[in-house]
Amino acid sequence: MRKFGLIGFPLGHSFSKKYFTEKFEKEGISGCQYDLYEIPSAVELKTILEENSELEGINVTIPYKQDVIPMMSELDPACETIGAVNCIKVQDGKLKGYNTDYIGFKESLTAWLGNTEVKALVLGTGGASKAVVQALRDLEIEFLYVSRTPGANQISYQQIQNDSAILEDYKLIINCTPLGTYPKVEGIPDLPIDQFTSEHWVYDLVYNPPTTSLMQACLDRDGKAKNGLEMLILQAEAAWKIWNE
16 A cells, blocks of 8 residues: 655645545545644654555645754755755655645746736745745745744734835735634734735635635735635645656
């Protein structure tokens, strides 16, 4: 039995097991199994590998995309640049880290925006945001990080609340935080949503629920909104390709 799986915490919102299980059935891929490994810390990955010798590939989600890096025997060059791992290939007892979030997000965003030129606000500074930011750089989209505290190329939510010119200038909002994820669907980043207009775009990496509170706030003002499901599918297919190379 070839085994694959996902590590993270929590995992109640994840569609990964459903996606891969259906993929195996639909495409007639036999002898494969995909499981969820909800672990309290990234170091538990070692135990999972010891107890599941058939594991060939592992996806990594919040909050361990950076924590697993020291455990890797090798990093794919692109992954090393990004500074976050969301895909691990297990081969001959060695772990190689990749980042397929970058591939999924870049392809999805490019198709969605088309020829529209925008500046972006990236909400959150964790592992997912690192892949997003690398994609924005490669697409030559100007961006600012948004977190609780200001810093280099980084502004705070309070600054956006106090300065209406920011949302007038930055029309693409990319949510890389877990806010709004099932079951806490009421969660929403601390933005002045009354300033959203029909010219705003919200790309929320959250995909469960399909329409988050942040997305709905933009749609209510005739803006455009997209969840992270397409990104999930694209990155999952990229991971499957890596595991079978």
